[in-house]
Amino acid sequence: xxxxxxxxxxxxxxxxxxxxxxxxxxxxxxxxxxxxxxxxxxxxxxxxxxxxxxxxxxxxxxxxxxxxxxxxxxxxxxxxxxxxxxxxxxxxxxxxxxxxxxxxxxxxxxxxxxxxxxxxxxxxxxxxxxxxxxxxxxxxxxxxxxxxxxxxxxxxxxxxxxxxxxxxxxxxxxxxxxxxxxxxxxxxxxxxxxxxxxxxxxxxxxxxxxxxxxxxxxxxxxxxxxxxxxxxxxxxxxxxxxxxxxxxxxxxxxxxxxxxxxxxxxxxxxxxxxxxxxxxxxxxxxxxxxxxxxxxxxxxxxxxxxxxxxxxxxxxxxxxxxxxxxxxxxxxxxxxxxxxxxxxxxxxxxxxxxxxxxxxxxxxxxxxxxxxxxxxxxxxxxxxxxxxxxxxxxxxxxxxxxxxxxxxxxxxxxxxxxxxxxxxxxxxxxxxxxxxxxx
Amino acid sequence: xxxxxxxxxxxxxxxxxxxxxxxxxxxxxxxxxxxxxxxxxxxxxxxxxxxxxxxxxxxxxxxxxxxxxxxxxxxxxxxxxxxxxxxxxxxxxxxxxxxxxxxxxxxxxxxxxxxxxxxxxxxxxxxxxxxxxxxxxxxxxxxxxxxxxxxxxxxxxxxxxxxxxxxxxxxxxxxxxxxxxxxxxxxxxxxxxxxxxxxxxxxxxxxxxxxxxxxxxxxxxxxxxxxxxxxxxx
Numbered sequence: 001x002x003x004x005x006x007x008x009x010x011x012x013x014x015x016x017x018x019x020x021x022x023x024x025x026x027x028x029x030x031x032x033x034x035x036x037x038x039x040x041x042x043x044x045x046x047x048x049x050x051x052x053x054x055x056x057x058x059x060x061x062x063x064x065x066x067x068x069x070x071x072x073x074x075x076x077x078x079x080x081x082x083x084x085x086x087x088x089x090x091x092x093x094x095x096x097x098x099x100x101x102x103x104x105x106x107x108x109x110x111x112x113x114x115x116x117x118x119x120x121x122x123x124x125x126x127x128x129x130x131x132x133x134x135x136x137x138x139x140x141x142x143x144x145x146x147x148x149x150x151x152x153x154x155x156x157x158x159x160x161x162x163x164x165x166x167x168x169x170x171x172x173x174x175x176x177x178x179x180x181x182x183x184x185x186x187x188x189x190x191x192x193x194x195x196x197x198x199x200x201x202x203x204x205x206x207x208x209x210x211x212x213x214x215x216x217x218x219x220x221x222x223x224x225x226x227x228x229x230x231x232x233x234x235x236x237x238x239x240x241x242x243x244x245x246x247x248x249x250x251x252x253x254x255x256x257x258x259x260x261x262x263x264x265x266x267x268x269x270x271x272x273x274x275x276x277x278x279x280x281x282x283x284x285x286x287x288x289x290x291x292x293x294x295x296x297x298x299x300x301x302x303x304x305x306x307x308x309x310x311x312x313x314x315x316x317x318x319x320x321x322x323x324x325x326x327x328x329x330x331x332x333x334x335x336x337x338x339x340x341x342x343x344x345x346x347x348x349x350x351x352x353x354x355x356x357x358x359x360x361x362x363x364x365x366x367x368x369x370x371x372x373x374x375x376x377x378x379x380x381x382x383x384x385x386x387x388x389x390x391x392x393x394x395x396x397x398x399x400x401x402x403x404x405x406x407x408x409x410x411x412x413x414x415x416x417x418x419x420x421x422x423x424x425x426x427x428x429x430x431x432x433x434x435x436x437x438x439x
Numbered sequence: 440x441x442x443x444x445x446x447x448x449x450x451x452x453x454x455x456x457x458x459x460x461x462x463x464x465x466x467x468x469x470x471x472x473x474x475x476x477x478x479x480x481x482x483x484x485x486x487x488x489x490x491x492x493x494x495x496x497x498x499x500x501x502x503x504x505x506x507x508x509x510x511x512x513x514x515x516x517x518x519x520x521x522x523x524x525x526x527x528x529x530x531x532x533x534x535x536x537x538x539x540x541x542x543x544x545x546x547x548x549x550x551x552x553x554x555x556x557x558x559x560x561x562x563x564x565x566x567x568x569x570x571x572x573x574x575x576x577x578x579x580x581x582x583x584x585x586x587x588x589x590x591x592x593x594x595x596x597x598x599x600x601x602x603x604x605x606x607x608x609x610x611x612x613x614x615x616x617x618x619x620x621x622x623x624x625x626x627x628x629x630x631x632x633x634x635x636x637x638x639x640x641x642x643x644x645x646x647x648x649x650x651x652x653x654x655x656x657x658x659x660x661x662x663x664x665x666x667x668x669x670x671x672x673x
Binding site (some may be wrong): 044046049050070071072073075076077080082084086087088091092093096099100101102103104105106108110113122134152165169259292295297310312313314315318320321322324333334349360365371374375378380384399436 | 457483484530559560564566570575578579582585590593594596597599600602603613614617620621624625628629630631632633634635636637638639640641642644645646647
């Protein structure tokens with residue numbers, strides 16, 4: 001099967017041949033923009049029906065040719081969980097959200113509630129059944145989206161980076177729950193170790209082509225030889241000698257609450273010039289809040305913040321918050337429209353080729369890198385990054401880690417809020433101790 | 440006992456319709472005040488955009504309407520004669536008409552705010568026995584307002600995070616276009632997810648629905664009475 005998106009020069013998928021059997025758990029790996037999401041959409045019939053474009057070859061799902069049936073007709077046989085949970089939620093209350101797909105596929109009315117509750121229980125989210133979907137965190141929403149998919153009892157479950165907003169404990173429980181279902185699963189993940197822990201087969205895509213398709217052990221061997229960064233990320237975090245420059249930001253006895261609900265209380269944090277500090281902690285522990293306070297975007301309810309120099313902040317999911325019509329102009333915003341500096345910043349994140357493209361034409365991983373270029377272009381004294389590795393492949397993640405170490409070595413400070421336990425840092429600060437687990 | 444979503448919508452619709460039909464300033468003001476009381480008891484901080492939208496649009500109509508209308512003989516202020524628009528003067532009749540139009544707009548906007556914040560849209564959707572696609576589109580559009588507000592905050596924060604100030608009407612105005620682009624992208628993603636979840640496929644079923652209570656029936660009767668009274672006596 002081959003596929004080219006409308007108005008795209010190069011195909012997103014080329015000569016892809018795969019066969020997935022019942023019970024297979026396939027780790028779908030590859031660099032950002034390699035075609036993983038497109039392949040997931042092709043298996044769901046959304047390519048080409050929803051997206052248009054040039055399609056050749058065929059995809060058979062449960063014996064049905066996706067060219068002949070609508071994606072909605074495949075629902076139930078196939079269930080998909082997309083990258084961004086916020087863009088998938090239709091209903092206002094969790095139990096109704098899970099029931100939505102069941103109603104669409106014509107499940108018997110008296111079974112709908114029971115199946116919805118069963119699916120919520122499977123992902124450890126039964127306690128959320130009566131909650132409003134607008135009040136849930138990203139991680140909670142991801143579990144609800146998975147429950148919505150599981151409730152359909154599909155033969156093929158397609159997961160496109162389904163744990164991107166979960167902390168490590170919840171993410172591991174999530175993929176283990178999925179692997180234990182006994183249905184065919186295609187798991188596209190940039191946290192490779194997480195996918196390999198439950199997969200029995202590996203498919204590696206690059207530039208739209210399948211470079212490897214085989215069993216888990218062969219896959220790990222192939223990765224070790226051909227894409228070592230994809231298995232190197234299984235190592236624990238790098239331990240670096242601590243730096244001892246002057247503080248670029250110092251927070252003392254910080255407290256913060258949202259609508260009276262305390263998030264931070266009595267927190268101290270120092271980021272010095274020359275060091276990369278990682279903020280760790282489970283969902284809801286206040287990493288983002290503390291990062292924003294360090295940048296000056298939020299004012300704490302109590303405590304003091306002493307900053308020296310300019311601070312910039314890369315928000316979570318920066319690909320959603322794009323302002324300009326061209327990639328280089330997007331980056332140039334931070335330096336008063338200086339396109340020369342913008343292009344140099346784009347080159348540093350390997351996006352020089354995309355300077356004239358529309359930012360929304362980029363893949364999610366590319367948008368993440370664009371966001372990074374847009375905040376780093378001004379070379380702030382303190383660079384604060386909130387989940388910067390989300391959607392970024394291991395090779396680029398390693399490159400990002402090294403680049404941040406160099407950035408800090410130039411006499412600046414870097415603060416990274418992340419769930420990524422392998423991200424290199426001089427110091428790691430852990431917030432909260434909340435346990436999150438799935439049933 | 441909690442009012443069902445369909446009777447609640449009918450009652451709110453009746454109040455909005457009565458505000459549009461009634462000619463007495465006091466009647467429309469009373470409806471707007473009643474809706475304001477209900478809105479202030481719901482939604483918490485989420486009611487801010489609805490309050491802002493209602494009163495900003497009402498105030499605009501109140502200020503502009505007397506300047507562009509040409510009604511009445513009791514001139515309170517005479518201004519210059521402008522090309523195309525003509526004489527700019529303000530009469531007491533124009534002020535009354537402007538106030539009535541502004542209050543009508545405020546009442547309708549507040550009714551929408553109450554609908555958006557206090558109704559269970561899932562139950563409303565489940566109760567609609569026909570034109571379900573249109574009902575779902577209306578429910579999703581209702582949800583667009585808080586989503587837009589959240590996106591606007593996120594966008595402004597993302598831009599400030601790059602060291603770019605977002606201040607004043609011009610600064611915030613520059614974010615409108617990307618905000619709309621983002622909403623369109625979000626809508627496209629949602630449409631794709633809905634299709635993947637079987638939306639639009641024939642043979643749909645639905646969760647068993649709760650029947651109407653006496654309170655629901657009384658509310659529907661009240662809605663009819665309010666509209667008729669508004670059209671005939673108020």
